[in-house]
Amino acid sequence: MGLNILPRKNTKISPNSAVLDLNVCGITQIFNFMPKTREQKEQSLSYAKESVSGAKSLVFVGYHGLSVPKVEQLRNQLRQEQVKFQVIKKTLIKKVLDDAKIDVDVKNLGKGLAVAYAMNDEVSAAKILAKFQKENQALEIYGGVLEQKFLDAAEVSDLSKLLSKPELYAKLVGSINAPVSGFVNVLASTIRGLVQVLNGIKEAKA
Secondary structure, three states, X not given: OOXXXXXXXXXXXXXXXXXXXXXXXXXXXXXXOOOOOHHHHHHXXXXXXXXXXXXXXXXXXXXXXOOHHHHHHHHHHHHHOOXXXXXXXXXXXXHHHHHOOOOOOHHHOOOOEEEEEEOOOOOHHHHXXXXXXXXXXXXXXXXXXXXXXXXXXXXXXXXXXXXXXXXXXXXXXXXXXXXHHHHHHHHHHHHHHHHXXXXXXXXXXX
16 A cells, blocks of 8 residues: 555645654655744744854855755855854844844845854954855855944955954964064054955945
């Protein structure tokens, strides 16, 4: 006898009962489009709140054009640099940002939204995503957040060109045996770059 998972004629099935039946059959993945449960939404919201509160910067991206293996590849690259990556609904991330007093026009960020939370330094998320985008043009960078201020895509690109902490440390170590002027130049260059990005944000908001 074959497995019968179809409803009888004129029988109404709620989404929950359909999912329950399909869970038994082990084929729920074909219903991934179904709405998240309240518990799942609360978990997503809690994760986003915790991540935003501890992040040095955020980057908003559109992942909808990427294959599943590419998304996993990106997740792994970000994870290695202590960058969290979360696919999240706009309504949820808007609530988190509003609660954190961060003004972002979420509805205009584009479809297939995901957020990268840079937990270690300000530039790591932007740097990894900018590099990944060069090799995978399906990834879209919508913007970001630095110092509680919104960055557009161009400003995220500028941020990605600054030195990350490991790169800065490497340059500093390399300059130890060099004249003092070399050490000062490394610091000055990094500070100038960050100031330029912040000044750009300030002028844009003026």
